Amino acid sequence: MVHESVSIVVINRNNGRFLEQALHSATTQTVRCEVILVDGCSTDNSMTIAEKFPITTLLEPVRGVGRARNLGISGARSTWIVPLDSDDWLEPNFVERSLAAATNSQAGIVAGGLWFEYAERPREVMLPKQPVSIGHLLKENCIFNTSMFRRRAWHEVGGYTPLSDYEDWDLWIRLMAAGWHCEVIESPLYHYRVHDAMHTATLPSGGSEALCRYMRLRHADLIALHGSW
Numbered sequence: 001m002v003h004e005s006v007s008i009v010v011i012n013r014n015n016g017r018f019l020e021q022a023l024h025s026a027t028t029q030t031v032r033c034e035v036i037l038v039d040g041c042s043t044d045n046s047m048t049i050a051e052k053f054p055i056t057t058l059l060e061p062v063r064g065v066g067r068a069r070n071l072g073i074s075g076a077r078s079t080w081i082v083p084l085d086s087d088d089w090l091e092p093n094f095v096e097r098s099l100a101a102a103t104n105s106q107a108g109i110v111a112g113g114l115w116f117e118y119a120e121r122p123r124e125v126m127l128p129k130q131p132v133s134i135g136h137l138l139k140e141n142c143i144f145n146t147s148m149f150r151r152r153a154w155h156e157v158g159g160y161t162p163l164s165d166y167e168d169w170d171l172w173i174r175l176m177a178a179g180w181h182c183e184v185i186e187s188p189l190y191h192y193r194v195h196d197a198m199h200t201a202t203l204p205s206g207g208s209e210a211l212c213r214y215m216r217l218r219h220a221d222l223i224a225l226h227g228s229w
Helices: 017-025 046-050 066-073 094-101 151-156 167-177 207-218 220-226
Strands: 006-012 034-039 056-059 081-083 108-118 124-126 149-150 181-194
Touching: 006 017, 006 066, 006 094, 017 034, 017 046, 017 081, 017 124, 017 181, 034 046, 034 066, 066 149, 066 167, 081 151, 094 108, 094 149, 094 181, 108 167, 151 167, 167 181, 207 220
Parallel strands: 006 034, 006 081, 034 056, 108 181
Antiparallel strands: 081 149, 108 124, 108 149
16 A cells, blocks of 8 residues: 555644543554644643653644644644644544555545443444435435544645534535545444533533534535435
């Protein structure tokens, strides 16, 4: 297999209690990766933790997830990007398996499954909902946010769009509408931590439904073209 480089872009703000596990998982992959931390000017011990690792750290005032990821990716030097939230962590072979799955030259996304990690009950496995197609994506987000994608494809569609949430869903729709394909790995490759301080846990009642309606309105032209899956 031709060697292709990977950058893992970690975003963080005041998640010092989880950051070490995230950075350890990124810097100990079975395939060597560039690791970039974009920190939203944390006031906790995040920078002390970051100093322990061979990574590049960018400090950025809080302007949202989409802008933070775009900043990190803009500074990346690799062919592929893996976005990682600082309260989650990767399996050691996340990158190796993702690269092995990217055999199609039109593969712009490689999506695997995850473990939902709960504090007080057993973890659960969730896999990408198939078929992963533009029609399916216009109905629901069937790809998880920590999925590997081509930096060139991200650049072609203008990167993440700054939204109040679901920046990843919006990016997947635009990538596939631009003709890029998604390869699926039917096993969990990272750990999604569920905790009280996470952003999605603080959405107001009905917030997710409202954002789903917004996403469909935002891409109404594609829905008219592709219909539902």
